[in-house]
Amino acid sequence: MEFRETFVSALRTLGSHKMRSALTMLGIIIGAGSLVAVMSLIAGLNQSVTTQFQSVGTDIISVSKFPWVQMGSSEDYRGRKDITMHDSDAIESLPSIGLVAPNIHTRRGMSYGRESMRRVRVSGTTPEYETIDNYAVESGRFLTQFDVERRRQVVVIASEVSEKLFGLRDPIGKDMQIGGKKFVVIGILEEKGDIFGETLDEHVLIPITTFRKAFGSRRSVVVDCQPADGVSMERAMDDIRALLRVRRQVPRDKPDDFAVNTQEDLTASYKQLTGVLYFAMTGIVALALLVGGIGVMNVMLVSVAERTREIGVRKAIGARRRDVTSQFLIESVILTALGGALGIGGGAGIGVLVRVATPLPAATTPAAVGLAVGFSLITGIVFGVYPALRAGRLNPIQALSYE
Amino acid sequence: MLIQLEGVTKVYEVGTEKVNALGGVSLSIEKNEYLAIMGPSGSGKSTLMNVIGCLDTPTSGSYRLKGQEVGDLDDDELAEIRSAEIGFVFQTFNLLPRMTAFQNVELPLIYSKAHRRTRAERVWGVMDAVGLRDRAMHRPSELSGGQRQRVAIARALINNPSIILADEPTGNLDSGTGEEIMQVFEGLHRAGNTIILVTHEEYIAEHANRIIRLHDGLISSDERGVRGSSLGGPVGSAERV
Ligand SMILES: Nc1ncnc2c1ncn2[C@@H]1O[C@H](COP(=O)(O)OP(=O)(O)OP(=O)(O)O)[C@@H](O)[C@H]1O
Numbered sequence A: 001m002e003f004r005e006t007f008v009s010a011l012r013t014l015g016s017h018k019m020r021s022a023l024t025m026l027g028i029i030i031g032a033g034s035l036v037a038v039m040s041l042i043a044g045l046n047q048s049v050t051t052q053f054q055s056v057g058t059d060i061i062s063v064s065k066f067p068w069v070q071m072g073s074s075e076d077y078r079g080r081k082d083i084t085m086h087d088s089d090a091i092e093s094l095p096s097i098g099l100v101a102p103n104i105h106t107r108r109g110m111s112y113g114r115e116s117m118r119r120v121r122v123s124g125t126t127p128e129y130e131t132i133d134n135y136a137v138e139s140g141r142f143l144t145q146f147d148v149e150r151r152r153q154v155v156v157i158a159s160e161v162s163e164k165l166f167g168l169r170d171p172i173g174k175d176m177q178i179g180g181k182k183f184v185v186i187g188i189l190e191e192k193g194d195i196f197g198e199t200l201d202e203h204v205l206i207p208i209t210t211f212r213k214a215f216g217s218r219r220s221v222v223v224d225c226q227p228a229d230g231v232s233m234e235r236a237m238d239d240i241r242a243l244l245r246v247r248r249q250v251p252r253d254k255p256d257d258f259a260v261n262t263q264e265d266l267t268a269s270y271k272q273l274t275g276v277l278y279f280a281m282t283g284i285v286a287l288a289l290l291v292g293g294i295g296v297m298n299v300m301l302v303s304v305a306e307r308t309r310e311i312g313v314r315k316a317i318g319a320r321r322r323d324v325t326s327q328f329l330i331e332s333v334i335l336t337a338l339g340g341a342l343g344i345g346g347g348a349g350i351g352v353l354v355r356v357a358t359p360l361p362a363a364t365t366p367a368a369v370g371l372a373v374g375f376s377l378i379t380g381i382v383f384g385v386y387p388a389l390r391a392g393r394l395n396p397i398q399a400l401s402y403e
Numbered sequence B: 001m002l003i004q005l006e007g008v009t010k011v012y013e014v015g016t017e018k019v020n021a022l023g024g025v026s027l028s029i030e031k032n033e034y035l036a037i038m039g040p041s042g043s044g045k046s047t048l049m050n051v052i053g054c055l056d057t058p059t060s061g062s063y064r065l066k067g068q069e070v071g072d073l074d075d076d077e078l079a080e081i082r083s084a085e086i087g088f089v090f091q092t093f094n095l096l097p098r099m100t101a102f103q104n105v106e107l108p109l110i111y112s113k114a115h116r117r118t119r120a121e122r123v124w125g126v127m128d129a130v131g132l133r134d135r136a137m138h139r140p141s142e143l144s145g146g147q148r149q150r151v152a153i154a155r156a157l158i159n160n161p162s163i164i165l166a167d168e169p170t171g172n173l174d175s176g177t178g179e180e181i182m183q184v185f186e187g188l189h190r191a192g193n194t195i196i197l198v199t200h201e202e203y204i205a206e207h208a209n210r211i212i213r214l215h216d217g218l219i220s221s222d223e224r225g226v227r228g229s230s231l232g233g234p235v236g237s238a239e240r241v
C-alpha cells in the first residue's frame, strides 16, 4: 500500500480517538519536552559561563584560604589559618611569579549626599589588581602605588555605584562616605556584567593599606598573581604550594590547608555540574519515553484488537502482511511524532520563558530538536513493532469472524 | 477450467477434537458460471467459500485456480491472488465505517497498486454499475442496508476479479432489497463474471444456473440448468456493467 494512503488512514483513526491519542502521547510529550528544555538551559549556561570565565582571565592564579569550589564537608576547612600580607610578600619574591595583587574584602554601606547603598562589596588591593583581574577604568584613574604607600582615602567605584549614588553628576573628585569614612572618588570602572547571577558592578576598590586601617587588618588575604614571563601555570602553582606549605608548617602527610585556584577549577566544576544535569536529563527522558512507549504499545494492542474485523476485511480484499503491519506501525509513529512535536514546542517554550525571565540566555539548538525528533520516532517504531506485527499475522478468517 | 477442487478436506482442530468441515470435495467450475451453494447450517458452505476465495488452504486435496495449485502458496501469495482474482461480498457487508463509500471501493485498488490517476475513474465506473454515484461520498452509517451491499459489490468488482464470492449476500436484507441485490448479480453474470453464492433460500438459489448442495462437508447434489428463466427477467441498473 502506498505511504500516502497509509498515512491518511492512520491520521483518520487517530483522529477518531482524540482523547485516547492525546493521553498516549503524554509520556512522549514529557520526554521530548524535558530533553529540549534541559538542553536549551545547558546551551544557555554554556554561553553565559563562557563570557563569565572570560571576565576572570585565563592566566590568573588566586591563592586563598578556601577554594573557589568547595568539595566535601565543611569540616575539612575548619580551623585554617589566615593568609597574611607576609605570605603575599613571600609569593611576590618567588622568581617564577610575575605580578601579584593581594586583596581583601568586606561589605559596607556607602552614601553620597542623600543617596545611599547598603552592603556594597569593598575591596582593598594594589595597582596590579587592574591588570591581573581585568579591570578597565572608564574615567579618572585606577589606584597607584602612591595611594597604597600613603594610605590615601581614595576610591575607584564600579558603574552601578556611580549610577546609583551620583546619577548624572560626575563623581570624580567628589567626597563620599564608605562605612562611615570619607573617601575621594578618583576613578570609575567600566561595566563588567554578571557572574553566576551576581552583578560585578556594585563594587568599590580602595588601597589595601587604607582598608586595613579603616576596616581592620585581621582578615585573610587573597593573593591574585600571574606566572613570570615564560613560566608555566603548573610550575608557578607548584612553587606557591611548596612555599606556603613550609610557611604554614603543613606536615608532609597532610593535604594543603590553603587553596591555589585557577580558572580551570571553575571549568572543571562547571563540567561536573552540566554532567550531572545531562545525567539527570537522560534519566528523565529515558523514563518518560519508556512510559510513553509502553502507553503507545498498550494503545496499539487495544487498537489492533478493536479492529480485528477491519484487518480481516483488508486482508480479504488483498492486503498483504506488510500492508497491515506498516499501517499500524505508521500509526504508532505518527502518535509519537506528534507527541514529540508538542514536546519540542513545550520545551522550546520553556527555553524562551527562561531567557525572558532570567539572565540565563537559554537557547533551543537544532541538536536538541534533532535528538528529540529522533527519540520520538524511535520510540514509536520500537514500541509499535510488536502490535503491528501481531496485526499483520492475524489469520483473515479468524479476524473476519471476530465479534 | 477456472476452478478445480479434487478431494479437498478441511479439518479444524478445537482442543483435542477434530471437526471435519469439508470431507473430500471435488468440484469444477468454469468461467462465467453462476453457482449457488446450499445446505444446512454447519454443512461447510462458508468453509468451501473460504478455500475457493484463497482465505484458507485445504488440509488435504488439491485446489487449482486457473491451473495454479493454491495449497503451496504462502500468506502473501494468497493475498496477491485475492487481490487480483477474487471479489468478496459478505452477509454483514464489512465496509470500513470511517471511510466513505468511495474510499471503501477504492481500497482494493490501493492494495493492488493501481495507478493513482486511474483509480478515481475506475471507482466511478463501478459506482455507476451498482447505481450509487450520488451516494459515493457518504459513510456506510448513512446508507441503507441495500445500498451498503451495493457498495460492497462495487468493492468486490473494482479489480475485475475472475470470481465473485458472496456468502449469504441477502441474509441481512429484507426480501425486496434482497431481490434488488440479486438483480445486480444477474447483471454481473450476464456481463461475463463468474459468481459463486451461498444461500439458505431456494428462491435466491434459483437465480443461479447451477446449484450445489452440501451435507456434512460433502457434496450431496450438483444440479445444472435449474432455471434459465431469470436471464430473461427484469434488468436492473446492473445492466451497465
Ligand atoms: N475456525 C473454526 N474452528 C473450528 N471449527 C470450525 C471453524 N470454522 C468452522 N468450523 C466448523 O466447521 C463446520 C462447517 O462450518 P461452516 O462455517 O463452513 O458452516 P456453514 O455451512 O457456513 O454454516 P452456516 O450456514 O451456519 O453459515 C461447522 O461444524 C463449524 O462448527
Ligand SMILES: [Mg+2]
Residues within 6 Å of the ligand: B045, B046, B047, B167
Ligand atoms: Mg456460513
